[in-house]
Amino acid sequence: MMANIKDVARMAGVSIATVSRVLNQHPYVTKDKQEKVMAVMKELNYSVNGNAVKLSRGKTNTIGVIVPYNNNSCFDALINGMLRKAHELHYQVLLLPTYYENDIESSYLTLLQKKMIDGILLTSRTLDQEQIQSLSEWGKIVCCEACPVPTIPSVYPDRYAAFVDVFTYLRNKGYQRIYFTSARDAQASPSTRLGIQVYQEIISSDYVDRHYDQCFTYEDGKRVGDRMFNQRVVPDAIFANGDEVAAGIIASAKSHGYHYPQDFEIVGEENTPLSDILGFPSVDYHLADIGEQAVAMLLSSEFAQLPVRPTIHFKDEAACDNTR
């Protein structure tokens, strides 16, 4: 029922090679044959079979983007940039959520061996270096996290710089009880480890009571806020991993009688409307840009490991006063 290249060739009275040439806009096809072929294609309502093309060419023009989740402002921004750039470069994007499960992630990496995608963009890693290393033989992989493997290209937010900037800022403002939160626990997440390290360098070697992990959402922020503000000693400054978490902490603090910004300072991440509304500063990692660059890097032959300097958006004083 569906016409193929052979049908077109037969009906147009040419060889399939000629049809293929027309299809791919090769030169060296006479005007009239070309027109004839195109007419027949229209008549038969023909269109190429993409899988046959992929099989024959050994190239898919598709890239895979591995993320833990999509519904998170951070991955959302990354994906946004990636989609933009991929579209610009005529590539399609297969969105591959891992839910932070190791087996799911490795199953995605086999897509490279299966020739179903031309490359992979890794946003948040579960796998260890060796696994990635060994799989990168099958196709290019670009990482959007600081990646310990020296052979894997990457563009990533310079989280170290952010931690240093924020902790230094808070220390210099004279805060005494500085807390911080992260998503996954230290064992699972390199950036959590980094945060702890910088905290120890700049604030205090004793971070244990000052650090809370498992913070992903607004609700997590509330939960953690309840624990922070339900004690004799409460924070006077917090670096939260994400504006949603920061907002949750602020909401929870309020229910315990502590108000932002009078009673404590807080710094968020991602620079979403939340930080504007509630008036707290937020670290902007430029993730959409990073996403774009990651795609560009994946599809070019160049190699780089590129940290991107974050910006901290301090809100103006007026906006900070959200109790007026």
Add this chain to the structure above:
Amino acid sequence: MMANIKDVARMAGVSIATVSRVLNQHPYVTKDKQEKVMAVMKELNYSVNGNAVKLSRGKTNTIGVIVPYNNNSCFDALINGMLRKAHELHYQVLLLPTYYENDIESSYLTLLQKKMIDGILLTSRTLDQEQIQSLSEWGKIVCCEACPVPTIPSVYPDRYAAFVDVFTYLRNKGYQRIYFTSARDAQASPSTRLGIQVYQEIISSDYVDRHYDQCFTYEDGKRVGDRMFNQRVVPDAIFANGDEVAAGIIASAKSHGYHYPQDFEIVGEENTPLSDILGFPSVDYHLADIGEQAVAMLLSSEFAQLPVRPTIHFKDEAACDNTR
């Protein structure tokens, strides 16, 4: 360099048919041959070529999801549900952003003809009925908007019900100057037209001064809020299309000396943390559920056009008082 099924067959001393059977876990392969084959596959580090499989089977186990953008809580939630269900059913998801451009959208629909995907999920439509209709011959299409074509299956938020509920609620509370906002203009968007229609039925036939479109983001909310509150007559109630827009309006109102909730009521959409933080009610369209159901419908043979009843989350009175 990369081993194929032929190599495996040769080295295992069997035919490629047998290898294929092992690959697909067919019965009727003796234990020892099966083991031999598997050993060889491991030895050669073999893995199937997905494109060859797709070409041969004529099926891709991939679906396309067409969205205007990804970075919007509404599409984000839809995508989230879709990814979940697709993963559960062993399908992969190609994410196809249109940026609301008609040609891009139609180019995506050709993926169906090109056999590159098995079906399409349409979230927000630019195309007209005929285009969709004619393309649905090439593969199944499920729509996540109320779809005028009676032959196209759909699961969608019952926006009519939401408009009726919200406008009735506001009218019954005695508000006199009820405004509402939408994303695309009436010409481009059926749901904008629906909002206007319900407004006219329930509130007032004269909606023109009370309606603002082009509201997509927090910033748009601010912009529109500036126009609303910079007049002699200001709103006493607003139905905003989305929590971000609502938050933008609240922020802008404040800068004009009008405070929520003392000076006006506002209702948002999507039930995000924003509505919890600022304490306004929000319509929950259950988009993640809709996304899941859409995938299920796409991959089943059943036909349905299924409106999903939204829920309105009224915040408790205490939470509404965000000035404490």
Add this chain to the structure above:
DNA sequence: CTGAAAGCGCTAACAA
């Protein structure tokens, strides 16, 4: 239980 062989639809080298 196994293998031969005919596709699936297209690309590209080679010859003309």
Add this chain to the structure above:
DNA sequence: TTGTTAGCGCTTTCAG
């Protein structure tokens, strides 16, 4: 400028 033909790697009848 055009056609022939050998792949690309796998699935699936059909016969044995």
